[in-house]
Amino acid sequence: MLRAGIRSDISWETLPMAQVEILQSLAESSPARVNDMAERLHLAQSTVSGLIGQMMASGLVSRDIDANDRRAAVVTITAAGEEQLREWEGAHVLWIERALARLSAADQSAISSSLPALRRLTDSLTEG
Numbered sequence: 001m002l003r004a005g006i007r008s009d010i011s012w013e014t015l016p017m018a019q020v021e022i023l024q025s026l027a028e029s030s031p032a033r034v035n036d037m038a039e040r041l042h043l044a045q046s047t048v049s050g051l052i053g054q055m056m057a058s059g060l061v062s063r064d065i066d067a068n069d070r071r072a073a074v075v076t077i078t079a080a081g082e083e084q085l086r087e088w089e090g091a092h093v094l095w096i097e098r099a100l101a102r103l104s105a106a107d108q109s110a111i112s113s114s115l116p117a118l119r120r121l122t123d124s125l126t127e128g
Contacts, residue, residue, distance in 0.1 A: 015088060018043070018051055023060065023077060023085040031074035033066065060084055 015023075018041075025037050038048040052075055055061045060081035066072040077085070100108055 015084065016051075018047075019055055019060070020085070020088060022048065022051055022055065023081050023088075026061065026075065026077035027082065027085055031064065031066075031076040033072055033074055037075070055081070 021041055022037060025040055026032060034048050034052060035045050037043075038045040041048065052061060052063065056063060058080075059078060061075050062078055063073050063075050066074045100111070103111075
């Protein structure tokens with residue numbers, strides 16, 4: 001519902017979720033090797049390579065030779081990629097804030113008090 005609602009409000013919100021995940025990964029750790037991103041995102045290396053090619057064509061990422069291993073390539077998020085990610089995240093925050101504002105104070109409080117547990121759940125899922 002979140003993505004569908006945002007797409008109806010924001011015309012540029014057409015970035016596939018897999019590309020958003022790559023931008024988020026690169027925002028956390030850039031530059032990165034394709035195989036490292038594939039492992040971190042639990043995607044096939046060929047899938048990540050294909051997505052990187054599309055994102056390079058859109059100017060969201062760049063690919064360079066790894067300074068530590070000239071046989072390998074690394075991917076870096078570009079300024080345009082960082083801006084796209086900021087706009088994507090900002091739109092999602094705004095959409096959620098609007099939805100939360102329509103809830104009762106009791107519902108808002110219940111959601112707020114559940115956030116630490118949800119964070120621990122997320123951490124548990126990423127630990128494997």
